[in-house]
Amino acid sequence: MLIKSKMGEYSVVRPLTLGEWANHYLVTDGEGIARILMVARRPIDNGKVDSTFVALEKLLEKSDELEQIYSETSDKKLHYDWLFPTVLDRFSIASQADRKALVLEYRDADPREFFPLVQVLNQNQRLDFKTSAWVLGRFLKLEDFFELADEKRPLYLPFVQQNILISPENHRMMPLDWSRITRRKTRDQLETNLHKEVSFIEELINAKSFYTLETPKGDFRKYRAYSASLAEADKGYLELLKLCHWLIDGLDVTNDPGGRTRLTFDPEDIHRKFYHGYCCDGRNYEGLDDLYGREFHPFTTLPR
């Protein structure tokens, strides 16, 4: 099927998700480049697509702004713009009840390289520690970016397992269905989301063997096998994930066996502690650096 807008034509390759408010399709544009087409499910969902457009534009604007700030003190790049798609085209499909549509691009990535992470669970397989660590790092970076993008009214994308795409080659992780994005109403929503994200990672590494994943291109790839016996560092990693839950709860005395006092936190703080560990009440808590000897490079976030 060919979908036309004023800017171009998009050939539908295959559906990706049929969501509550929007459907997503893998399409190719006139030059054969793969894109994601997001279409309101029904005309009454047009507002959701418009809100998605506003949110993604705002994220892009903020990402550029933060990149500019960071470039004044660093040669590195923040690459917050790798966490969300950018809108290339926006139009109504006149022949289909004027439903609103967005054409989305993943910066520096081919959407055909991404696959739904939930496939790992569906096939009763496992994710290796290294991959799981960067997926969690990306989650924390995304939540941190939402806080940075609008401190007063942060954006909020409820975590749903089925919505997560990854591309292991270039360490990319991205939610597919952005029509769920809204404004965060309470701090609890952030905490709940973070808990779900860490739990998802725990679930992903608690399976049995190596994993084979199908990309949207339709090919199957085999990723690293995992030894049945846990190395000491890997045992420590599982402890680190537990620690993440405590950090999300702000080390509330009711949740923390150490009975320590409640600490303030934000996603960036957890992100930093996840990689570098931290010291509290005279005790050292190991991060990925300690466990794997700097094998993991933390994702760059704006220093505060």
Add this chain to the structure above:
Amino acid sequence: MGRDLFTRTSYEAARVAHKVTKTSHVTREAEQKAHSTGKLNPAVDPAVDMIRRSLMRFEPKDDGTFEVTVGCPIPIESTCDTTGSMGNNVDIAMKNFPDLYELAAEFLPGYDPQFALGIFGDVCDRFVFQRPQFEMTPGAIVNYLKNMVPEHAGGDVPEDPHYGLFAAAYMTSAYANRIGLKGYHFLITDASAHTRFSYDTFVRIFGDKFLERVHENGFENISKESISSLSIGEVVLDLLKRSHAYMIHIGSSWGSSNFWEQIYGAERVVMIPSTEYLPVVEAAIIGLTEGTLDVGDLKGYLKKHIQPVKVVNQLATELEKIDLRAQEALRYKITGDGHQIPKAGDIFRSKTDLWPISDEESLESDPSDDSEASEKLEWV
């Protein structure tokens, strides 16, 4: 009810006829009268004919049926602070009304926008709340604006706009609501509010028969006893069932805007730097909600009407977050049920009917044709 449409010329003529050609102190005569009599003019007294109605305008036909003269009525109500620094808001409303009407009507094609621009003071003031009927003709609008009695002074915090919110939620009867659409309500203030209600204050504002009218209007669960436990948040939740309701916060007081965000939700609190921008902001909210102003065109629209780029950017950020196309979604639901929004020229059998005769006939025809056709279409 006629077929008069608003024009800037007719509005200016109405101002001349009502002797309110000045730009300030347009309410001076009403204030003096209220001071001597202790009473409000019936045009703005919430106790007079308590339920505010937004109805279709018809012209009777020889065969006993009724023809719609303008279109589906859309009630647009505001409850505006007139205490302290907000004391000259009626002057501003009188001056800016032609802008408000024209800008709003642009985004309501085929509809009949009807305005009830009310004001509030404090419970310690003589008049806590003033609310006109929904009006659409220049003469009636000028008449109610000139008869308002703004408090000017006072302005202690928190304030008392919540009686106005109660009236908007439970003392309104609108045709738009009956067919599944919503009207618009704008609370305009620069301060936070008390959160609880007093029965005695209700009686002061509306008279001792107010609960009977509220019950007749369909809210039988509200009683003298329940009023004491009623909160402003519950009232706003009920108001949202009938209106696209927004709190327009004048100025940038973090404390009070945070207060209102807890009540309305952050997406329904719109911060603006000055009342000067109210007509454009209210119209933009209507346009974005109706889907007649695309959010991609919002900045261009604001630039057309507002000079300072900083203000344009600030307002765009505030307005982009609202519930986009919410009224359009309701319209789709109505058309999905096989109805059409009534328009000028439609014929009603009776003034109290919900739908025009033509709509009834189309519903009687076999609707399966359309659904079969739509199933044949291949959609992404």
